[in-house]
Structure formats: C-alpha cells, structure tokens
Amino acid sequence: MKKSTSEINVRYGETDQMGVVYHVNYLVWFEIGRTDFIETLGLRYAAMEEDGFLSPVVDAKLNFHYPVRYGEKPIVETWLQSYDGIRTMYRYEIKNEAGKLCVSGTSTHTVVKKETFRPVSIRRSLPEWHAAYSKAMEA
Amino acid sequence: MKKSTSEINVRYGETDQMGVVYHVNYLVWFEIGRTDFIETLGLRYAAMEEDGFLSPVVDAKLNFHYPVRYGEKPIVETWLQSYDGIRTMYRYEIKNEAGKLCVSGTSTHTVVKKETFRPVSIRRSLPEWHAAYSKAMEA
Amino acid sequence: MKKSTSEINVRYGETDQMGVVYHVNYLVWFEIGRTDFIETLGLRYAAMEEDGFLSPVVDAKLNFHYPVRYGEKPIVETWLQSYDGIRTMYRYEIKNEAGKLCVSGTSTHTVVKKETFRPVSIRRSLPEWHAAYSKAMEA
Amino acid sequence: MKKSTSEINVRYGETDQMGVVYHVNYLVWFEIGRTDFIETLGLRYAAMEEDGFLSPVVDAKLNFHYPVRYGEKPIVETWLQSYDGIRTMYRYEIKNEAGKLCVSGTSTHTVVKKETFRPVSIRRSLPEWHAAYSKAMEA
Numbered sequence: 001m002k003k004s005t006s007e008i009n010v011r012y013g014e015t016d017q018m019g020v021v022y023h024v025n026y027l028v029w030f031e032i033g034r035t036d037f038i039e040t041l042g043l044r045y046a047a048m049e050e051d052g053f054l055s056p057v058v059d060a061k062l063n064f065h066y067p068v069r070y071g072e073k074p075i076v077e078t079w080l081q082s083y084d085g086i087r088t089m090y091r092y093e094i095k096n097e098a099g100k101l102c103v104s105g106t107s108t109h110t111v112v113k114k115e116t117f118r119p120v121s122i123r124r125s126l127p128e129w130h131a132a133y134s135k136a137m138e139a
Numbered sequence: 140m141k142k143s144t145s146e147i148n149v150r151y152g153e154t155d156q157m158g159v160v161y162h163v164n165y166l167v168w169f170e171i172g173r174t175d176f177i178e179t180l181g182l183r184y185a186a187m188e189e190d191g192f193l194s195p196v197v198d199a200k201l202n203f204h205y206p207v208r209y210g211e212k213p214i215v216e217t218w219l220q221s222y223d224g225i226r227t228m229y230r231y232e233i234k235n236e237a238g239k240l241c242v243s244g245t246s247t248h249t250v251v252k253k254e255t256f257r258p259v260s261i262r263r264s265l266p267e268w269h270a271a272y273s274k275a276m277e278a
Numbered sequence: 279m280k281k282s283t284s285e286i287n288v289r290y291g292e293t294d295q296m297g298v299v300y301h302v303n304y305l306v307w308f309e310i311g312r313t314d315f316i317e318t319l320g321l322r323y324a325a326m327e328e329d330g331f332l333s334p335v336v337d338a339k340l341n342f343h344y345p346v347r348y349g350e351k352p353i354v355e356t357w358l359q360s361y362d363g364i365r366t367m368y369r370y371e372i373k374n375e376a377g378k379l380c381v382s383g384t385s386t387h388t389v390v391k392k393e394t395f396r397p398v399s400i401r402r403s404l405p406e407w408h409a410a411y412s413k414a415m416e417a
Numbered sequence: 418m419k420k421s422t423s424e425i426n427v428r429y430g431e432t433d434q435m436g437v438v439y440h441v442n443y444l445v446w447f448e449i450g451r452t453d454f455i456e457t458l459g460l461r462y463a464a465m466e467e468d469g470f471l472s473p474v475v476d477a478k479l480n481f482h483y484p485v486r487y488g489e490k491p492i493v494e495t496w497l498q499s500y501d502g503i504r505t506m507y508r509y510e511i512k513n514e515a516g517k518l519c520v521s522g523t524s525t526h527t528v529v530k531k532e533t534f535r536p537v538s539i540r541r542s543l544p545e546w547h548a549a550y551s552k553a554m555e556a
Contacts, residue, residue, distance in 0.1 A: 013302055013445055015295035017348060022291045023196045024166045028430055046488030057162045062199045070295060071463030152306055152439045156432040156487060163430055167291055185349030209434060210324030301474045302444045335440045338479045
C-alpha cells in the first residue's frame with residue numbers, strides 16, 4: 001500500500017493555552033499529509049486547480065488520542081482508504097517522535113469544476129489522476 | 140431540547156482561494172457554538188479552566204454540505220447529543236442566511252485535570268456542570 | 279473624528295501556550311476593526327470585491343503593550359489616520375474591559391483591479407468611497 | 418552577518434479569496450524564520466520556555482511588496498538587526514522562487530519570566546543566549 005510520510009514543523013501559534021497543539025490544527029496537518037500523498041503519486045494539487053478543477057472536502061473525522069506539543073517533531077502518515085472514480089477517502093495517522101499515535105482520521109473529497117462547483121467524474125475528467133488513484137488502490 | 144444559536148462574523152482570512160470559507164474554520168465555529176451553548180446553561184468554559192480543569196476534544200466529525208462565503212451571516216446551532224457523566228457529545232448545524240444547511244457535525248469531550256491531563260468524572264468533580272447537563276438532556 | 283468600536287469574541291484557539299492571545303491574531307482583529315469602520319461609513323468591503331476591486335495591505339505596524347486573555351471582552355477602536363485618494367491608513371487600538379491599551383498599530387491599503395492587481399485611483403474608480411473617506415478625514 | 422534561510426511550505430488554508438497568501442500569515446512565517454535563526458545560533462526557543470522564560474513580541478512591522486501564491490516555494494531570510502542585552506530586533510525578508518522580494522519587516526522581542534511576565538536582562542538571566550547574540554551582532 002502506497003503511504004506518504006510528512007514531517008510537521010509545529011508552529012508556536014498552533015498551540016493553545018492548554019499547552020498543547022489546538023485540536024483544529026490537526027485538520028490542517030491532514031491536508032499537509034494529503035498534499036504530500038498526491039505528490040508521491042506523481043501529481044500536484046496546484047496543477048489540478050490550474051486546470052480548472054477544485055477538490056472540496058465532503059466529510060472529515062478526527063480521533064484525538066494523545067496531544068502533540070511544541071518542540072516535538074510529529075509526522076503524518078497518509079494513504080488511500082477508498083476510491084471509486086468519483087470520491088476519494090484518505091486515512092491519516094499523526095504520530096509523535098516516540099511513534100505514539102496522537103491523532104487519526106479520514107477525509108472524503110470530490111472533484112468539482114472551479115467555475116460552477118458542479119461535481120465531475122475523476123475517471124472521465126482527470127484520466128491521469130484516475131489512473132494513479134486506481135493503481136494506488138490496487139497496491 | 141435546549142439549543143443555542145450563535146451568529147458568526149465571517150472573517151476575510153477564513154476564506155481560501157476557492158473563494159469560500161476554508162473547511163478547517165468550521166471546526167473553529169463549532170467551538171464558538173459550544174462555548175455559547177455552555178453559556179445558555181448558565182456556565183462558563185473559562186471558569187472551568189480557572190478551577191483547574193480542561194475539556195479536551197476526543198473526536199470530531201464534520202459533514203460539508205454547502206459552502207459559506209465572505210459577506211454572509213451564518214449561524215451555528217448547538218445542542219447536546221449525549222451526556223453520561225463522563226463524556227459529552229455536542230451536535231452542530233451551520234446554516235446560511237437563507238436557512239440552508241452548510242455544515243453539520245459532532246464533537247465529543249471529556250474533562251481532565253489541568254496539571255495531569257487525567258480524566259475525571261464530571262458527575263463527581265463538577266457537580267454544577269453535571270446538574271446542568273443532566274437537565275439539558277432531559278429537556 | 280469618526281471612530282468605530284468592535285467587540286471581539288476571543289476564540290480559544292487564538293491563545294497560545296504562553297496563556298495569552300497569540301500576537302499574530304491581533305492583526306486579524308485589526309481587520310475586524312477595519313471592516314466595521316468601513317460599515318460606519320455606509321460602505322461594505324464585500325461590495326467592493328463584487329465590483330471587481332481588491333484592497334491589499336501595503337504595510338502594517340503593531341505595538342504590543344499588554345496581553346489579552348481568553349475570557350476577556352476586548353474592543354478594537356478604528357479610525358482614519360490618512361487618506362489621499364490613493365492610499366488609506368487606518369489606526370487601531372485594542373483595549374481590554376478595564377480600558378487598558380493592549381495593542382496599537384496602523385495599516386496602509388491601496389485599491390487594485392481584481393483581475394490584474396493593478397492599482398487604481400480611489401478618487402476616480404470608486405467615487406462613492408472617495409467621498410466617504412474624504413468626509414471622514416475632515417471630521 | 419549570520420543569516421538563516423527557511424523554506425516555507427505554503428499551506429492551502431493560508432490563501433484567501435484574493436487568490437494569494439492572506440497577509441496575516443506572513444507574520445507567522447516571520448516566526449518560522451526567527452525560530453530557525455535561533456537554531457543557527459545553536460539555541461532552541463522551546464528550551465528557553467522549559468527554563469521558565471518567554472520571549473514576547475514588543476512590536477512588529479511588515480511591508481508587503483508582492484504576493485506569494487499557493488504552489489510556490491518561498492523562503493524567509495532572517496538576521497539580527499539589533500541586540501542590546503535586553504531587546505532583540507530581527508529583520509526578515511520573504512522571497513519567492515524567482516528571488517523577488519515579497520514581504521520584509523522586523524520584530525522586537527524581550528524576555529520575561531514565565532510566571533510573572535516581568536522582563537529580565539538576557540545578559541544576566543540567559544548568559545548563553547547573550548553570548549550567542551553578541552557574537553551574531555559582531556559578525
């Protein structure tokens with residue numbers, strides 16, 4: 001299974017007064033993981049937008065197991081949970097340096113036309129993406 | 140059923156280059172809703188922290204139905220989905236001015252000691268909160 | 279002198295592990311002040327964008343005098359420091375409930391065409407805005 | 418002159434509906450530059466906090482010359498503008514891949530006791546930091 005690993009540089013402003021990373025920021029880190037995962041497939045999200053498409057989030061789930069702190073060097077592991085030619089679901093695991101699972105979750109995405117926000121078939125509209133995602137699912 | 144309604148002042152920086160609110164910010168708005176809901180129960184989250192407790196997020200789920208745009212005046216409706224003396228689950232619905240459901244979701248929270256992050260029983264450690272939440276569930 | 283007053287609802291995620299509001303967020307609050315100030319002139323920033331213009335920031339200065347904490351109810355006071363038909367400089371003062379000055383600063387803005395980012399004369403391209411700003415400076 | 422260079426991974430959520438990076442985020446990038454600069458001196462900001470000190474921002478100035486876009490790989494160059502044993506002023510330049518200056522600015526910092534927010538002399542309280550900063554100024 002294709003899996004990407006992204007190193008996160010914890011930003012000071014990502015902490016809150018609990019003294020740990022503010023929970024909302026882990027959803028930003030999921031996106032960092034997703035962007036890197038896409039690059040391991042040989043694709044670039046920025047290029048998709050330049051071609052007139054957007055990939056909005058349909059749903060997201062987060063499970064918070066253990067806090068990440070400023071000064072730590074966490075990673076996000078990202079892989080494909082499902083893909084059907086229309087919807088893509090990614091799975092994420094954020095781990096600290098000791099390898100402890102801190103946050104896990106998923107997000108589901110469609111692809112839409114930039115101008116109209118109308119959903120498109122990835123299979124038909126973005127065949128290069130479809131090929132890469134299909135292959136990643138097989139692996 | 141007790142329900143709070145929070146008006147959101149969409150901040151320019153909450154949009155992204157899709158031209159709509161960046162999906163992560165809705166999770167921030169859930170917290171605005173939760174804070175207001177707590178106040179409708181006659182309680183204050185800041186006071187809980189002053190008393191030496193924190194209420195971390197255990198899990199969160201978001202469903203994105205329709206985008207909110209800058210210049211709109213969305214609301215967050217918040218209510219209690221479940222409460223068992225230890226865990227509290229809130230439910231959120233973000234609607235635009237036209238009443239259209241834009242984002243829905245839930246989040247689950249425990250209460251821990253500030254110093255140790257050890258979970259406590261809300262029933263025993265915060266009887267005033269327990270009474271208010273139990274009553275809100277009955278309603 | 280025309281001056282607007284904006285109440286800020288401090289968000290939990292705006293704090294950092296120092297236990298106070300993360301300094302960067304005051305620049306976001308300046309924008310809340312600016313948006314409200316524009317509305318006291320009978321104008322709407324969102325409307326300017328709908329008309330094909332943007333108002334980027336040219337420079338910003340912040341002086342941090344005293345921290346704002348979660349649970350407080352700060353205000354932003356905003357007024358016009360200078361306006362010459364092309365550039366607009368706003369002045370901001372953030373005060374806590376006790377009236378203590380916490381953060382002060384300025385920001386300077388131009389107006390550009392949305393499509394090209396080319397600067398325009400507010401006087402010529404947005405006569406309604408020019409009239410309101412000129413009047414606010416006189417006051 | 419000692420100078421650090423930090424590569425910035427532009428995050429999607431850092432853009433706004435102007436289609437470029439939201440101006441406030443450059444102040445976050447300044448902090449990334451500052452943290453890296455401190456590490457080039459052989460020090461760690463996280464370690465200062467563990468020792469019971471904080472380094473709050475006294476003032477910040479930003480000049481916005483040219484927008485950074487998503488998909489670009491900007492850098493922050495950071496160096497010491499002044500240091501007198503009590504206050505430290507850093508200077509920042511954010512450049513895009515083509516080497517074009519996008520944002521420049523400064524920030525000034527003191528060091529305070531974590532418990533009391535009372536200012537301390539870096540020279541006396543943090544001699545290792547004083548030595549490194551004095552040497553960086555000489556260079």
